[in-house]
Each structure stands twice: as C-alpha cells, then as structure tokens.
Amino acid sequence: MLERMQDKKLGTFFGIFIPNVTMMFGVIIFLRLSVVTGTIGFGQVCLIYLMSLALMLITSASTTMLASNMEVGAGGVYYIIARSLGLKIGGAVGLATFMTQILTISFCTTAFSYTIVSLFPSLSLTLVEVLTLILLTVVSSYSARAALKAQGFIMLILMIAIVSIIVGTTQNVPNPPVDAKPFFDHTFGFWQAFAVLYSALTGIEAGMALSGTLKNPSRSLKIGNPTSLIFVFVTYIVLAGLADHYFTRETLMSDPFLFRKISWPLGIVTVGVCAATISSALGAILGGPRILQSLSQDKITPQIFARTYGPLKEPRYAIIFTFIISLSLVLSTDIDQIIPIYTMICLINYGLLNLTAFISNKINAPSWRPTYRLPVFLPLIGFIMCAMFMFMISPAWGFTAITVVGLIYLLLRRNEYASEISGIRRSVWFWLMRKGLYLLDSEEEDISTWHPTLMVLSISPSSYPRMVKLAKTLTDDNGLLIFGVVLPTSWNTSDRLSWNKKALISNFEEQKVKCLVTTHTSDSPYQGFINLTQTHGIGHLEPNTMMLPITSLEDINHELLGLIKTCYSTNKNLLIYYPQQSNDISTHFNKKTTSKKVIDLWWNSEDRASTDLMMNFIEILSESSFWRRSKIYLNALAESDDQEQSLNDFLKGLVKLNRLKIKVRVHQTDKDSCEIENILDRSDKEDVTLQVLPAYDPTHSDEAYLAKLHNVIQKSQTMSSDCLFISKYDTIDHGMLLK
Structure with a gap:
C-alpha cells in the first residue's frame, strides 16, 4: 500500500519544474516585457533579471538546505519557516502567503475572463469568471496529478506562444509609429521597472507548496528550483534582446501589445495570454489550499481544512474554502491596488527563508545535519537583498506588508497551540547566551x-x-x-x-x-x-x-x-x-x-x-x-x-x-x-x-x-x-x- 502511494507521488519535472515555470510565465512576458525594455533599455533589463536571478538562486539554495534537514510536508514556505522559526512566525507568514494565493487566483481569473470576453463580446464577464473558477476548482480538487498534467498542456501552449514571438520578431517588423506616446510616464525608472519584472521570477513557492506530494522533496527542490529559474531567465533575456535588436525604441516604448501584433501565426499570443493567466490561477489554486491544510494541521486555522480525500490526500475542504473566498473577491472587489503587496510578501517569505538558513548554518546545532550545505554567509546576502529590494521598490508597500504580517503574528500569540513548535529559537537564544556568558566571564564587574x-x-x-x-x-x-x-x-x-x-x-x-x-x-x-x-x-x-x-x-x-x-x-x-x-x-x-x-x-x-x-x-x-x-x-x-x-x-x-x-x-x-x-x-x-x-x-x-x-x-x-x-x-x- 505504501509503495503504491509512493508511486502516485510526483517527481521533479511535474512537481517542481512545471508549476514553477507556468507561474513565472505570466502576462508580463506578453504584455509588459517589450514596453519596459523600450523604456529603460536592454542593458538595465538584463541587470534587473541578473539581480533577480541571483536573489532567487540564493533563496532556492537556502530552501534546499533547509529541506534537506527535515521531512518537508505540505505547505512549502510555511512548513519550512514554521518548523524553523516556530508556529507564531510561520503562521503569520503562512496566512499572508495564503492570501497572496487568493489574490493570484482572483486576479488571474479576472484577467483570463477579460481576454475571453474581448474575443467573444457577447459573453457575460461575470459568467465567464464564475465558470472559470469552478472549472479550476474541480480540476484541483479531483487530483493534483490531473491538475499538473493540465499545467503541462498549458506549458506547451506557452512555449508555442513564445516561439511564435521569436519567429515574428524576424518577419513582422512594423514601421516606427508617428507621434507615439510612451506607455509609461517620465517617472518610470529602474526600480519601478524592477517591481514589474522581478515578479516574473517569483514562482518557486508554487512547487514548494506541493512539497507534500513529492516523492523526494529535498532532491526535487535542489534540482527543480534552479533549473526552472535559469530556464525562465534565459527566455526573458532572449525575448528582450530580440525586441531591442529588431524594433526601434519608440515602437517598444509606446506599444505594450507589440508581441501580440507581431507573433506568427497572428493571434497565438492571445492564446498564450489565456494560458499564462489560467496557469497562474491553477498553480495558486493548487498551492493555496495546501498551505491552508498545513496551517490547520498545526491547529492555527480550523482543523476541518486539514481533512484529505483520495490516494493523494487532496484537501477538498480547503479547496472549497479557497474557492469561496476567491469567488467573493472576483465578484465584488477591484484588487488592482492590492497587487503590489503580493511582491512584498514574497520578498518577506524569501527573506525569512534566507535568514532561517543563515541562522541554522551559523549556530550549527547538533540537530542541524543538512545533506546539502551552503557557505555560511551566502543566505545572509540573500536576506539583505530581499530587505533592500523591498524598500527600494516602495517603502510604503514594504512597511504595509511587514505590518500585515506583524499584526497576524500578534494575533497568533494568543493562540494556545502556537507554542508547540519552537523551531530554532531556543538554539538562537542558547547561541547568544553562550557568547554572552563567555564575554561576561572575561570582564570584571564594577x-x-x-x-x-x-x-x-x-x-x-x-x-x-x-x-x-x-x-x-x-x-x-x-x-x-x-x-x-x-x-x-x-x-x-x-x-x-x-x-x-x-x-x-x-x-x-x-x-x-x-x-x-x-x-x-x-x-x-x-x-x-x-x-x-x-x-x-x-x-x-x-x-x-x-x-x-x-x-x-x-x-x-x-x-x-x-x-x-x-x-x-x-x-x-x-x-x-x-x-x-x-x-x-x-x-x-x-x-x-x-x-x-x-x-x-x-x-x-x-x-x-x-x-x-x-x-x-x-x-x-x-x-x-x-x-x-x-x-x-x-x-x-x-x-x-x-x-x-x-x-x-x-x-x-x-x-x-x-x-x-x-x-x-x-x-x-x-x-x-x-x-x-x-x-x-x-x-x-x-x-x-x-x-x-x-x-x-x-x-x-x-x-x-x-x-x-x-x-x-x-x-x-x-x-x-x-x-x-x-x-x-x-x-x-x-x-x-x-x-
């Protein structure tokens, strides 16, 4: 029985690579990459993606090191942080991450529905939104494997759309526009561009959220995360380089829909946009309920969400709850102004992952035995980069995200169960006390x-x-x-x-x-x-x-x-x-x-x-x-x-x-x-x-x-x-x- 269940678990390609890539290939690649390249130049785009890749590779390595020291369960980022820093901090991050998944589902469902209605004006936007969300929920509640197979098909569509852009750039070069106005105003600079483009590489949590369904989580994270990041990085650089080479800067700056217009065959990018939005929504509806499931298993949220069904133990109650919250946002809320906090919470998550890895490596407690080790200060560099990027992008949104997570943490302090897992905090205090005792013993008291x-x-x-x-x-x-x-x-x-x-x-x-x-x-x-x-x-x-x-x-x-x-x-x-x-x-x-x-x-x-x-x-x-x-x-x-x-x-x-x-x-x-x-x-x-x-x-x-x-x-x-x-x-x- 155990062997049959193990056989039904996911490997690196379907469990990590595909969810990560489909989350990263969002609407930015089709609707924003060209105009940002024209606005700030190919050189700065390369710098942004190199900085983003460096941070994400460090974060990926830190995650792998942490995962190789524990049996990673469902919940991904939440599970690792909670088992390292304790349930109070982990729970605050987990609930915030769950909300970002809800926002992703709602935003991408709405974006997909707008695209469909633009093709078929007679359709009702609300009806398309509801039907899309129901379809995604049914697929994800039936089986994560089936949903990931659907993501595999979506990834194929995305790759076809990307190839169509590459072919189109060499064959369908439009004439430079006359008196074209830039899409972004004169205040759009490097860090504004960073805020837009960096989110294209914030997708590794999609695979991490499915860590409970993987055959070998630590091995899959070690291989799947960096390969997916490098693959997406190369794709973005190639597309930006082709756009910068074949089109004038005026053309790129003024037309965010350029890739849709020059793709060959024409219209395939529209299908790609649909695929990108639906894949991101599907990735979020796969990961979000499993974060909620892990929170419920730790008694932070109601335990009904921890119930599972089927051979892969699908958290159907958590999926239904995620559907209800997402549907209410889709039908009643304009979430465009809330989206920037998504990037900030991702940076908080990545920063805490790197900080946890640094502390664990530095303290080196007897229980710290990862099979994959990093140089001690490399995760610290990742933590500093996360903090710097947050406040360079937007100090206001940075403080807002930290405040949200902090308020959740204060609420969880009242939770009687939130002290059952202390993580490495005791080791941290022991390490500090040890340093302090040696210092006190070396100095005379006066x-x-x-x-x-x-x-x-x-x-x-x-x-x-x-x-x-x-x-x-x-x-x-x-x-x-x-x-x-x-x-x-x-x-x-x-x-x-x-x-x-x-x-x-x-x-x-x-x-x-x-x-x-x-x-x-x-x-x-x-x-x-x-x-x-x-x-x-x-x-x-x-x-x-x-x-x-x-x-x-x-x-x-x-x-x-x-x-x-x-x-x-x-x-x-x-x-x-x-x-x-x-x-x-x-x-x-x-x-x-x-x-x-x-x-x-x-x-x-x-x-x-x-x-x-x-x-x-x-x-x-x-x-x-x-x-x-x-x-x-x-x-x-x-x-x-x-x-x-x-x-x-x-x-x-x-x-x-x-x-x-x-x-x-x-x-x-x-x-x-x-x-x-x-x-x-x-x-x-x-x-x-x-x-x-x-x-x-x-x-x-x-x-x-x-x-x-x-x-x-x-x-x-x-x-x-x-x-x-x-x-x-x-x-x-x-x-x-x-x-």
Whole structure:
C-alpha cells in the first residue's frame, strides 16, 4: 500500500519544474516585457533579471538546505519557516502567503475572463469568471496529478506562444509609429521597472507548496528550483534582446501589445495570454489550499481544512474554502491596488527563508545535519537583498506588508497551540547566551555594570506572596530573579523533582513573576541553602544577593549563622525578610485605595556600605510599577539640634544630587536610647521597612553575633510592617552611584 502511494507521488519535472515555470510565465512576458525594455533599455533589463536571478538562486539554495534537514510536508514556505522559526512566525507568514494565493487566483481569473470576453463580446464577464473558477476548482480538487498534467498542456501552449514571438520578431517588423506616446510616464525608472519584472521570477513557492506530494522533496527542490529559474531567465533575456535588436525604441516604448501584433501565426499570443493567466490561477489554486491544510494541521486555522480525500490526500475542504473566498473577491472587489503587496510578501517569505538558513548554518546545532550545505554567509546576502529590494521598490508597500504580517503574528500569540513548535529559537537564544556568558566571564564587574542577581532561598516560596512580590520588584526591569527551593532528600527522584519544579514554575507564571527555578534536595534546609549559595551559577553569572525568609526567633541559630558565613566568604549580599507578625504570611500586600503605600528606610552611618546598597535597592523599588506611587522616607536619627540640621542638609543634598524620589526625615533622640527602639517608634504604619542588618565580623564571637541578631529581630516583632534587613558582602562599591 505504501509503495503504491509512493508511486502516485510526483517527481521533479511535474512537481517542481512545471508549476514553477507556468507561474513565472505570466502576462508580463506578453504584455509588459517589450514596453519596459523600450523604456529603460536592454542593458538595465538584463541587470534587473541578473539581480533577480541571483536573489532567487540564493533563496532556492537556502530552501534546499533547509529541506534537506527535515521531512518537508505540505505547505512549502510555511512548513519550512514554521518548523524553523516556530508556529507564531510561520503562521503569520503562512496566512499572508495564503492570501497572496487568493489574490493570484482572483486576479488571474479576472484577467483570463477579460481576454475571453474581448474575443467573444457577447459573453457575460461575470459568467465567464464564475465558470472559470469552478472549472479550476474541480480540476484541483479531483487530483493534483490531473491538475499538473493540465499545467503541462498549458506549458506547451506557452512555449508555442513564445516561439511564435521569436519567429515574428524576424518577419513582422512594423514601421516606427508617428507621434507615439510612451506607455509609461517620465517617472518610470529602474526600480519601478524592477517591481514589474522581478515578479516574473517569483514562482518557486508554487512547487514548494506541493512539497507534500513529492516523492523526494529535498532532491526535487535542489534540482527543480534552479533549473526552472535559469530556464525562465534565459527566455526573458532572449525575448528582450530580440525586441531591442529588431524594433526601434519608440515602437517598444509606446506599444505594450507589440508581441501580440507581431507573433506568427497572428493571434497565438492571445492564446498564450489565456494560458499564462489560467496557469497562474491553477498553480495558486493548487498551492493555496495546501498551505491552508498545513496551517490547520498545526491547529492555527480550523482543523476541518486539514481533512484529505483520495490516494493523494487532496484537501477538498480547503479547496472549497479557497474557492469561496476567491469567488467573493472576483465578484465584488477591484484588487488592482492590492497587487503590489503580493511582491512584498514574497520578498518577506524569501527573506525569512534566507535568514532561517543563515541562522541554522551559523549556530550549527547538533540537530542541524543538512545533506546539502551552503557557505555560511551566502543566505545572509540573500536576506539583505530581499530587505533592500523591498524598500527600494516602495517603502510604503514594504512597511504595509511587514505590518500585515506583524499584526497576524500578534494575533497568533494568543493562540494556545502556537507554542508547540519552537523551531530554532531556543538554539538562537542558547547561541547568544553562550557568547554572552563567555564575554561576561572575561570582564570584571564594577558598579557601572552591576545588576541585582537575586536568589530567594526557601522550602516553600509560594507561602510568602509578599516576599515574592518584593523579590519581583527588586529585579523586574534590570535584574535576574532565581528561586532556590530545597526539598527533602526523600523526594530525590527524577519524576518527583520534575513534577515539583513544573508546579513551582506554573505557580510563578500564574502570579506573572518572571524568574528561574532551581531545586535542591537536602535533609537540612539550611545545608541546602548553603550548597546553593556556594555552587549555583555559571562562571561570573551567579547570584550576587541571597534573600531568606525568617518567621520566628527560633530561626536565629547556628544554621542561619552558617549561611551568613557562607555569604561573607563568597562575597554575596544577604537580605533577610521578616514578615509582619500580626499579619498572615500567606496574604498579599493590601491594595490601598485611600492612601499610598509607604516604605521606610533607615540611614546607618556606622555601616555605610550596607546603607549604600539599601539606597540602590530603594531606587529600583521606586521605579517599579507596584511601588512607583508610594511614599518613600529616608529616616535618620540625630542626638542634637546641630546634628539634626547637618544630617538633614546632607541627606537632602544626597537625594537631590542622585534624583531619588525620597523624602528625608531626621528624628532627634536621646543619646543613650536604643536605635532599634527608635525605629520601632517611628516605623509602625508602613508597608515595608528597610534596615541594615548587623554585619558579620569574624573577629567577634559567634555567640555575640547571634545575640545581636536575636535582639534586632526580637525588637522588630512588634512592628506593623514587613521588614527587610540588608547586609553587604560583595566587593562592589555601591556608594559610587551615590555621588
């Protein structure tokens, strides 16, 4: 059964060469080539076709290289781009390409019908359009093989018409016209001519769209595309050269129907025009539904269009839908003004194909194993040529085409299925990350390049939603947030670890928290925290700040001291989050409606390094969307009126110089009063209070340090706000930002 189906698939000649050539031999060869040659000259026509051929040969080679690395299915350009760049970009290009096929069907059907009615004026134009479209639909829905055989017959007619022009140029030379007016006005120049003539070589997608019906897609594309391009190129050059040699420039410039008038036998070119339009329409009605079929198979469009019938699996529902849309355009729309976007979308497709080939070749992932390879930068040249041609032809239409594809892409981002195929995007990010990591590792970090890389250490981060919110706002715009979660050793199985990590990631996604998640197993949570602090990271890209939640005084023990010592020895800052004791730790920050949120931070002149770090963190918080409208106070304690005034002036000058949105409050207190008690008296109605955590000093005893920590945390128990204690242990001078 499989062998019989394979026998019914198409080879290179019928599957690629004929569809491509019949698409390229359009009305331009009969109705525009001569007048363009007369207007800009044979030399410029040759240059245009050489540029077009170079681009299309590069694109053809890029397509072949991509196809030789995958099993190419139905959809051609769409299938290759979607499997390379992902369904979102591929879907946008696929839908745009499908619309160009609809436009081609409608335009060519109308052009064919006008030609028939000009020969038989008694016929109704609408009736001819409808009957032509029905006939094309029936032929294409019955069998692609039958349709391609019909295209083979059409190609024979086209070749006869071309030969008749060649014969006619040597026998039927008309007299130069008297007072003939040029067909194009004086503004018609090189790039306007390029826009007209280049479209004659935009036909390789016709065969690519049938890639699912080919016996050997990669081999057929490798042979069929370049041979069809070269064949068409030679034909156009020969016809333009004969016209330039045998006819005067005035004759060529003034008469777009010259080839019809001089063909021998007379009238055969009219048949050729009919054949050219009907072949282009038939090629589009073969390719368009198969692009729609492939889109439906990927669940981008309704899946009913993916249903197939017959031994060659014809997508008849997709064909019927294509017929309905084309018929509505034929009967109700004048599409002449829309046609330029067709060329632009073709250039977008070709540009993306070349870009995909360049990226794949450059990254050279282990899965990249094409049987046909190109020099690395050749596809990049093709991409640059596509971009240049688009905007040289028409910047307005170029931007319009990009906008259309971009809007479709934005719509597809909402499609839940559009992320099932990521293509090479992950490889691209890995390649960029690899380059960046090596660069970061080769340079020393200083204050001008410092960014908060925050790791939150916890056994259950979802239990602390306010801490998660704080961590998020500290890293949202310019930092990196990592959650290091320690799990019991009994959970150290691949299935359970994987399930827990996915659950954590899902929870953070629901909260719209962008972060990385890593898990570690240990019988002791603090030993797990120490291991993560010591080992997590790649090269210099490692956490520079650790955050730890503490919920009770019992947490202040030698295990915590071990973590603090590890932060000290590894030069990593430490943030200890102590939630408000009168409020459930699982609740979120209140959304105040009558008053603004309030943040207090306390100046500590004895540990200026940690205070500078705290000031930088508060600047980051103040720029976040959640805290942007908060009232932020920089508090300080003074022992006398003179000290109060001096400190107030100094802090206000510091805030103004650094453009910080902070209000300064200096509180006068007794010389012998306890600092922490003063903070308690004046920070009891805030949402968050930031304080300096007593720094670890290895010259002092562990017991004395733990007692000091215990005293600070114990005093903070009565506060009605969450507390964030900060200790600086890194080697960065954060005061450099505070001039």
